[in-house]
Amino acid sequence: MSKPTLATVWLDGCSGCHMSILDMDERLVELSEQFDLVYSPLVDYKEFPAHVDIALIEGSVSSDEDDRKIRLVRAHTRVLVSLGDCAVTGNVPAMRNPIPVPELLDSVYKGNGLLQEQVPTHCLPTLLPRVRPVHEVVNVDVFVPGCPPSADTIFTIISELLAGRVPDVAALSRFGA
Amino acid sequence: MSKTITIDPVTRIEGHAKITLQLDEQGEVSEAYFHVTQFRGFERICVGRPFYEMPYLMERICGICPVSHLLASAKACDALLAMKVPPSAGKLRRILNLAQLIQSHALSFFYLSSPDLLMGMDADPKERNLFGVMRKHPELGRGGIRLRQFGQQVIETLAGKRIHPAWVVPGGVNEPLTIEKRDKLLAQIPEVVAIAQKTLSWFKIEFETFREEIRTFANFPSLFMGLVTPDERAGYYEGKLRFTDSHGNIVADKLEAVNYPDYLGEAVEPFTFMKFPYYKPLGYPDGIYRVGPLARLNLVENCGTPLAQQEWVEFRALERGAVLSSFHYHYARLIEILFALEHIEEYLLDPIITKSHARYSASLNNLEGIGCCEAPRGTLIHHYRVDEQGLITWANLVIATGHNNLAMNRGLLQTARHFVRSEQLTEGMLNRVEAVIRAFDPCLSCSTHAYGQMPLQLRLISHQGKVLDEISRESFSGKHE
Numbered sequence: 320m321s322k323p324t325l326a327t328v329w330l331d332g333c334s335g336c337h338m339s340i341l342d343m344d345e346r347l348v349e350l351s352e353q354f355d356l357v358y359s360p361l362v363d364y365k366e367f368p369a370h371v372d373i374a375l376i377e378g379s380v381s382s383d384e385d386d387r388k389i390r391l392v393r394a395h396t397r398v399l400v401s402l403g404d405c406a407v408t409g410n411v412p413a414m415r416n417p418i419p420v421p422e423l424l425d426s427v428y429k430g431n432g433l434l435q436e437q438v439p440t441h442c443l444p445t446l447l448p449r450v451r452p453v454h455e456v457v458n459v460d461v462f463v464p465g466c467p468p469s470a471d472t473i474f475t476i477i478s479e480l481l482a483g484r485v486p487d488v489a490a491l492s493r494f495g496a
Numbered sequence: 497m498s499k500t501i502t503i504d505p506v507t508r509i510e511g512h513a514k515i516t517l518q519l520d521e522q523g524e525v526s527e528a529y530f531h532v533t534q535f536r537g538f539e540r541i542c543v544g545r546p547f548y549e550m551p552y553l554m555e556r557i558c559g560i561c562p563v564s565h566l567l568a569s570a571k572a573c574d575a576l577l578a579m580k581v582p583p584s585a586g587k588l589r590r591i592l593n594l595a596q597l598i599q600s601h602a603l604s605f606f607y608l609s610s611p612d613l614l615m616g617m618d619a620d621p622k623e624r625n626l627f628g629v630m631r632k633h634p635e636l637g638r639g640g641i642r643l644r645q646f647g648q649q650v651i652e653t654l655a656g657k658r659i660h661p662a663w664v665v666p667g668g669v670n671e672p673l674t675i676e677k678r679d680k681l682l683a684q685i686p687e688v689v690a691i692a693q694k695t696l697s698w699f700k701i702e703f704e705t706f707r708e709e710i711r712t713f714a715n716f717p718s719l720f721m722g723l724v725t726p727d728e729r730a731g732y733y734e735g736k737l738r739f740t741d742s743h744g745n746i747v748a749d750k751l752e753a754v755n756y757p758d759y760l761g762e763a764v765e766p767f768t769f770m771k772f773p774y775y776k777p778l779g780y781p782d783g784i785y786r787v788g789p790l791a792r793l794n795l796v797e798n799c800g801t802p803l804a805q806q807e808w809v810e811f812r813a814l815e816r817g818a819v820l821s822s823f824h825y826h827y828a829r830l831i832e833i834l835f836a837l838e839h840i841e842e843y844l845l846d847p848i849i850t851k852s853h854a855r856y857s858a859s860l861n862n863l864e865g866i867g868c869c870e871a872p873r874g875t876l877i878h879h880y881r882v883d884e885q886g887l888i889t890w891a892n893l894v895i896a897t898g899h900n901n902l903a904m905n906r907g908l909l910q911t912a913r914h915f916v917r918s919e920q921l922t923e924g925m926l927n928r929v930e931a932v933i934r935a936f937d938p939c940l941s942c943s944t945h946a947y948g949q950m951p952l953q954l955r956l957i958s959h960q961g962k963v964l965d966e967i968s969r970e971s972f973s974g975k976h977e
């Protein structure tokens with residue numbers, strides 16, 4: 320039988336949750352014997368496969384692109400994990416929610432002596448009016464809080480899921496950990 | 497007939513982006529665009545929040561170099577308090593900064609780029625990743641993991657947490673370093689220095705096989721910018737800014753970071769969320785400059801630690817003036833890892849490092865503060881204004897990767913022109929186009945003050961702007977097998 324497949328997906332996050340995956344150090348390589356990493360910023364597969372057993376999602380849903388991605392990921396994934404506070408609650412990206420998007424973009428790309436001031440739009444995603452946690456858009460199977468969740472936490476979560484068990488997340492991590 | 501090629505997503509880079517190449521009627525690449533596709537707007541969301549929150553909010557710009565944002569932000573806050581930090585805290589912050597340089601460079605070199613270097617640009621994409629490296633070159637791969645781990649362990653030992661620690665505070669650091677912890681770190685240094693040296697020896701033989709890439713990976717004259725200390729070393733935590741040209745001549749020197757608006761301008765282009773800083777006296781886009789490891793080694797007159805100094809001399813002998821090929825960012829990164837390891841050892845051996853007084857306090861004294869340091873990818877500036885209550889009223893962040901934006905776009909065009917042939921697009925061609933971007937190690941989360949994933953998409957667009965063909969390596973096509 321072929322190995323279970325794992326994907327890691329990066330929405331609107333700081334990459335810290337992915338770095339925490341790497342913080343497993345050599346344990347990541349050992350653990351990788353038990354799965355195939357079929358989609359991730361770390362590998363060169365450019366397409367999300369048809370069937371993924373476990374997908375770890377970093378970041379919140381902030382643009383039309385994120386929204387499209389997460390729906391596709393959900394449709395092709397068995398166990399979807401919201402990894403980290405941004406995915407679970409919206410966290411830092413959601414801090415922009417009280418500010419209307421046009422005002423937000425203007426404040427960054429206009430004034431302050433900028434040359435060619437303009438809001439970039441060419442070939443770029445559109446920001447959603449409100450940043451949303453992953454579970455507001457699609458069903459989430461496992462929630463792992465932490466900013467980021469520690470490497471030990473991630474190791475336990477992946478090991479448990481690979482063994483077919485549902486990990487006891489509350490015992491491992493908390494918000495802002 | 498002219499066409500456009502889009503590479504989407506670009507993988508093994510730190511962020512969300514895609515690349516568009518435009519071909520002319522002869523099928524030659526005429527334009528190349530590097531699109532950074534994520535936006536978060538930290539400069540705006542911080543407004544109204546107390547300044548002392550900034551270090552912990554701003555470090556969440558980026559999970560790869562949180563320490564840089566933590567330090568630049570804390571330094572801007574020190575300026576708001578109008579204070580210096582205790583000598584021990586200054587050294588501890590410097591160690592933290594160097595530890596991050598090590599882990600970030602190790603990530604870039606071993607995890608993201610070594611698959612291209614070890615297996616070749618044309619290797620099977622299935623094998624072209626860290627796990628492939630571990631299977632085929634376990635010793636090198638393990639060494640890379642160990643170097644990154646060491647950097648992260650130093651951060652964890654000092655600051656209590658590997659990613660997003662809260663240890664650096666305006667006025668110093670929260671907790672001094674104990675002798676036991678210091679000794680534990682010191683004991684590991686010989687082992688990691690040996691790994692860094694071994695990797696360098698290997699790389700110096702290996703890079704000979706990348707002649708064509710060296711010649712065409714963003715290899716052009718430009719200015720270089722970075723912090724330099726009074727004793728002519730690269731200043732990672734402090735110093736004044738220097739610009740040099742491609743001959744190695746100093747163009748401007750001893751510039752105070754606080755005066756950055758006098759010499760650094762920023763432009764906006766419609767195709768990317770990342771701004772384009774430029775050197776004001778030369779205007780836009782002629783004021784193109786590069787920052788980061790290559791720039792830092794090009795700017796200084798000596799490296800400063802014994803082993804790294806030898807390597808630096810060899811490095812600078814590659815060319816008569818400055819080393820111009822951005823392929824050599826990789827080389828420079830390895831030398832900086834060695835330098836940082838030696839330098840951390842020097843700091844740890846200084847008895848002051850374990851002094852118990854590591855934090856001063858003061859209240860708000862200035863309504864404007866600027867903090868500057870060298871992040872792994874180059875010069876980082878945080879600039880805040882506050883009201884009398886200490887609430888942020890305005891912020892500007894000039895981010896390391898941003899400085900390289902002009903150079904990355906120009907480099908992309910150079911590499912694509914050389915390698916991409918429209919009549920028969922190959923995987924290896926596209927991978928080289930991505931690899932030139934990887935050489936810069938862009939941190940896109942930082943540069944848009946948001947993180948980006950890089951889709952790589954080649955699109956053929958006619959000169960009237962019509963999409964004729966699309967070869968998309970689109971990450972989320974959700975294709976069924």
Ligand code: SF4
Nearest residue numbers: 332333335403404405
């Ligand atoms: S949860 Fe924290 S570490 Fe993870 S992406 Fe969000 S800000 Fe970064």
